[in-house]
Amino acid sequence: MRKADLEKLFQENPFRSLSDAIYEVLLKDIIEFHLLPGTKINETQLAECLDVSRTPLRKALDQLQREGHVVKIYNKGTFVSELSVSDYFDIIDFRYMIEPMAAGFASQCITEKELKQLLVYTQNIEYVYSQRDNSALLEAEDNFHKYIVLCSKNKYLIDAYERIETKKKKYRMYIVADRYLHEHLIGIHRLIYNAIALKDREVAEAAARRHIILLKAPLEGDIEESAKKTILAKINTIKHLNDM
Incomplete structure (x- = not known):
């Protein structure tokens, strides 16, 4: 996390507020596990690193707290939220309802x-x-996946999908460490595309459902504690791959 990250955002959009830019930098670091779950956020150190005052930083942290990405504990400080397996499954179940419908409409x-x-x-x-x-x-x-939802032309599906977008990104990140899933996921994306191109609604919806099932499979059947260990192991794998 560097001042250069903020400067890049302002180059892309010079009219964004400083607190919004700080929010985006912090959110990216949380989603990509540069800030690990449970990490305490040192506001003084972070403000110095980004070369900003505490006021816009706290405003950004307040937004992250409202969205559930950080938690503030009285007399202890601000921490990156822990991963919740049940929360992940809730998101997957929500996507199972939304994405097949969107693929069908898009077709x-x-x-x-x-x-x-x-x-x-x-x-x-x-x-x-x-x-x-x-x-x-x-x-x-x-x-x-977002583009397919947009192509559904259904404003309520689009709105619902956007509401979970940051949460979805955070929990999807560890899935990319599952190399055994990659071959299946490549094939399923091509199948979804082909079904939409052929205007085959039934196959498009079925392929989208299969994709969601594949994402849930690595933790299916795990109890809460063992699933947490699985997630943490995958986070370590991601950090190792990103450092290579």
Whole structure:
């Protein structure tokens, strides 16, 4: 986490507020596990590192707290929220309802221009799965699934999906460390694309459901404590891969 990260955000959008930029930098570090679950956030040190005052920093932390990414404990400080297996399963169950429906709608109303863009996202996923850049993989996954939801043209589906987007990113990150899933996930993304391209609603919905089931499989059947250990082991794998 560096001052350069803030400067890059202001280059992209010079009109954003300082607190919003700090929020985005911190959120990215939490999602990508540069700030690990349970880590105490030293406000003084962080303000010095980013070269900002405490006021916009605290405003950013307040927003992260409202969204559940950090917790504030009286007389102890601010900490990155611990991972919750039950929370992860709730998100997966929510996606199981939303994403197949979105894929079905998209198969019926996607335009040729949108289909070409979806193909680009599909091909990008196939490429990054062969690489070792977990951040790129996370972005490719998000682009693909979010675009399908947008192509559904249903404003309520889009709104519901956007509400869980940051949570979804945080919990999906450790899945990319499961190399055995990659071959299956590559194939399922291509199947979703092909079904939408052929306007086959039934197959598009079934493929989207299969994708969600695959994401849930690594922890399916684990009790809470053993699942937490599984997650932490995968976080360590991610950190090792990112450091290579």
